[in-house]
Amino acid sequence: MAAVPHLTPDEFRRLGRQVVDWVADYMERVEDLPVLAQVKPGEVRAGLPAHPPTEGEPFSAVMADLDEIVMPGITHWQSPNFFAFFAGNTSGPSVLGDLVASGLGTQGMLWATSPAATELETLVLDWLAEMLGLPEAFLSTSTGGGVVQDTASSSTLCAVLAGRERALGHSGNEAGIGDRLVAYTSAHAHSSVEKAVRIAGIGSARLRHVDVDAGYAMVPEALDAAIRADVAAGLVPAFVNATVGTTSSLAMDPVRPIGEICREHGVWYHVDAAWAGSAAVCPEFRHLQDGLELADSYVVNPHKWLLVGLHFSAFFVADRAEYLRTLSLLPEYLRNEASASGAVIDYRDWHVALGRRFRALKAWFVIRHYGVAGLQAMIREHVRLGRLLAAWIEEHPSFELVAPVPLNLVCFRHVDGDAASEAVVERVNATGRAYLTHTKLDGRYVIRVNVGQAHTEERHVGRLWDLLTAG
Numbered sequence: 499m500a501a502v503p504h505l506t507p508d509e510f511r512r513l514g515r516q517v518v519d520w521v522a523d524y525m526e527r528v529e530d531l532p533v534l535a536q537v538k539p540g541e542v543r544a545g546l547p548a549h550p551p552t553e554g555e556p557f558s559a560v561m562a563d564l565d566e567i568v569m570p571g572i573t574h575w576q577s578p579n580f581f582a583f584f585a586g587n588t589s590g591p592s593v594l595g596d597l598v599a600s601g602l603g604t605q606g607m608l609w610a611t612s613p614a615a616t617e618l619e620t621l622v623l624d625w626l627a628e629m630l631g632l633p634e635a636f637l638s639t640s641t642g643g644g645v646v647q648d649t650a651s652s653s654t655l656c657a658v659l660a661g662r663e664r665a666l667g668h669s670g671n672e673a674g675i676g677d678r679l680v681a682y683t684s685a686h687a688h689s690s691v692e693k694a695v696r697i698a699g700i701g702s703a704r705l706r707h708v709d710v711d712a713g714y715a716m717v718p719e720a721l722d723a724a725i726r727a728d729v730a731a732g733l734v735p736a737f738v739n740a741t742v743g744t745t746s747s748l749a750m751d752p753v754r755p756i757g758e759i760c761r762e763h764g765v766w767y768h769v770d771a772a773w774a775g776s777a778a779v780c781p782e783f784r785h786l787q788d789g790l791e792l793a794d795s796y797v798v799n800p801h802k803w804l805l806v807g808l809h810f811s812a813f814f815v816a817d818r819a820e821y822l823r824t825l826s827l828l829p830e831y832l833r834n835e836a837s838a839s840g841a842v843i844d845y846r847d848w849h850v851a852l853g854r855r856f857r858a859l860k861a862w863f864v865i866r867h868y869g870v871a872g873l874q875a876m877i878r879e880h881v882r883l884g885r886l887l888a889a890w891i892e893e894h895p896s897f898e899l900v901a902p903v904p905l906n907l908v909c910f911r912h913v914d915g916d917a918a919s920e921a922v923v924e925r926v927n928a929t930g931r932a933y934l935t936h937t938k939l940d941g942r943y944v945i946r947v948n949v950g951q952a953h954t955e956e957r958h959v960g961r962l963w964d965l966l967t968a969g
């Protein structure tokens with residue numbers, strides 16, 4: 499029988515060093531690479547063998563293909579010239595923490611299947627809650643607690659499911675009202691809210707898009723009116739989503755008045771702060787989510803703006819006992835003494851997936867490396883640079899701002915209209931020297947610049963400005 503060609507520890511050590519060097523070289527040169535991948539659809543796949551090798555290949559052949567065929571198809575999210583969407587930052591400590599997690603290869607579905615994975619996760623989430631000034635109830639030492647999910651989309655899905663169960667009286671729809679549930683958000687909420695409402699069986703038609711004000715933030719009175727109209731019509735409000743920092747324009751739904759309405763009607767209140775929530779590491783930005791103590795659940799993505807690489811979405815609930823009634827099930831094959839004792843957390847009960855990698859490790863590496871002060875310094879600099887760009891735009895005769903700039907997302911357009919704005923985005927992206935994206939507000943094309951990449955400095959924003967104004 500042929501031997502299985504595992505890497506020996508010594509081979510792994512040698513190749514591992516090569517790969518760490520490769521990543522370090524990448525960090526050095528990423529700034530000079532064209533930010534947006536320049537390949538055509540199908541080009542990467544066509545460059546690689548269509549069928550898997552029968553016999554294993556030398557590692558050097560894999561690395562050669564990585565350099566020659568895969569890398570041209572990479573869009574460089576870690577480039578300081580990346581201004582598109584919201585940034586997706588990683589960092590040296592995160593990569594190293596993730597390497598350790600991969601090497602350990604634990605599966606932490608239960609406390610018993612790797613106690614340290616669970617306990618470190620609980621600790622890191624309590625640290626995060628403290629760093630962000632979240633309400634006491636979101637701490638594991640209080641009535642609630644957090645869990646690491648892959649994405650904000652998954653976190654919001656869990657919130658919708660919990661809201662549905664509350665509205666059904668945790669009775670598995672015995673009352674037969676499952677087809678009368680309604681959910682509410684603003685039209686500017688992320689599409690993950692509608693996706694979650696569909697998956698939960700409430701359906702897109704029962705997702706109310708509440709009116710927004712001139713700054714694209716939800717109008718609480720309109721929410722109240724919508725809920726009252728639905729109740730009067732015999733429908734059952736089940737879920738409200740407020741967004742702290744909408745994806746299109748970073749609009750801030752007013753968390754407190756929306757929360758008061760949810761309390762009055764007993765509706766599950768979820769706050770999606772996927773991007774902007776990270777700003778709360780700086781006390782001066784916490785007012786943007788004042789009223790969080792009224793929320794049942796909250797999501798923030800350290801994998802966007804706190805230097806923890808994908809996937810790391812932090813989801814918090816205020817009342818874990820109620821939350822777990824939605825997702826906790828105990829098949830015989832998972833029974834164990836520690837779980838039965840009630841003294842431990844089994845995170846498999848906190849989300850859809852059963853299996854879970856040791857994601858807390860990379861966040862722990864990041865927080866210990868940077869310290870709270872290091873993360874605050876980055877956020878403050880991004881906000882300063884975003885506002886600087888906004889000031890330049892305000893003074894330029896060809897551009898106008900189209901939304902408030904509460905943090906570091908700048909939305910603007912060309913005064914000559916949509917075609918001119920679109921031409922600016924296309925021209926800048928075609929240079930390969932920066933990458934930005936667009937959105938639509940009030941039906942009009944809007945240029946969108948997010949100054950949020952970990953290594954973006956004033957000189958990068960200055961170069962972007964030169965590109966924007968070069969036409």
Ligand code: PLP
Pocket residue numbers: 584648649650651652688690741743744745770771772773799811
């Ligand atoms: N919510 C908001 C406000 C977002 O901006 C985004 C993505 O940008 C998401 C949710 C979805 O995040 P994820 O990719 O973690 O699902």
